[in-house]
Amino acid sequence: MRSLPFTLLVFSCLVLLLGARFGLEFFVGPADAAVEAGGTPDAVMALPPKPEGAERPPAEDGTGSGSALLTLEACQAMAVDVRDVCLQALARQSAERDPEGALQVCTRIVDVELRLECEADVAEAIAPIDRAVGERICDAIASVKWRGQCHFGMGLATAEIDPAYALGRCEHAEAFKDFCKHDVVGEVALETLEPAIAFCAKEDGDEITRRTCWHGIGKYLARRDFAEAAAACVRASESGRGICFHGIGWGAAERDADATLAACSALPEYADNCRQGVAHQLKRFDPTRGIAICESLATASIRDRCLAFLKR
């Protein structure tokens, strides 16, 4: 058959190309690997805790934040990719008035992670009004991760009202326990310093837990006022003072790194800890400058630790 060689040629090319396609897929790997969201410890650990409490929904008369009131119909009419986000916002909007209704809205969310976050947000919103309902909602969440986030959120939401209760919530925050203590104690310190100092002074837990507590005080107060934060950190325990000033450096650098560096340099003690905090904060946005700050630190141990983190 005169066309046989050509036919063989076509067949060879076809098989070659098919083999190349699937072979590449095997070696390079498909873009959508079969690992569910949060499927590895690293993925779980990579989830940043929510540092702020839930936003309060706008007042019924439309005053307050000025954002428009959402309705279920409006959300359902939206495109699929934003519908879930809209429903989550709608649930948060009505959570204080009608938590059960808000939870019903959450059940309409298709994305599993967003649905669980929605339930946690409802609990966070209702916590200042009815703690029991909030706790019930959190305890009903099957996901360990989102149950922990839920209690974390309740802690943040009640920090100003009842510091002892808020800090107690952190014991239920699962993987976020120390993050919770850090942020809740920081929120408490902003409202009234004495309970925060007293809590950290108990020195509960291991080294990370104890030192993180003081870091929270320094960081949160520094976001408001550097001098106020420095006065608080001086009251920290001996083992907590350095990291408290690190927190000051980080917190203040979020607003103005240059001014913070100058203020750190003026400190009679713990200037290097403070500057280290600035360098650490700069890692995400200006790592080159962060490294330069680390290299300028006088204390060898702090300099080494600083550089190890910046270069990691």
Next chain:
Amino acid sequence: MGSLPRVLASPFASSAALWHIGGMGSGRLRKPLLFGLGLAAVVGSSAFAYVQLRPEPPVVPAVEQKYEDIARSDYEKWMQDLGYYD
């Protein structure tokens, strides 16, 4: 990676091009060309069969770690990265 219809259609175009190239001059290139492509086809078909026949990787269920399950050194790095620790 290239859509399957495109992959299926391209052999005709590539074969026609190769046939023309192989036919240029005295046509002596056709046999070595066919031999090389045949060899590549064997390799390609083997890879194709392997990918199709290999077992599916197990789906990793969402791991939800409790506080006590996370190594403290990992926890420390996590906190450092997020600005909670020095």
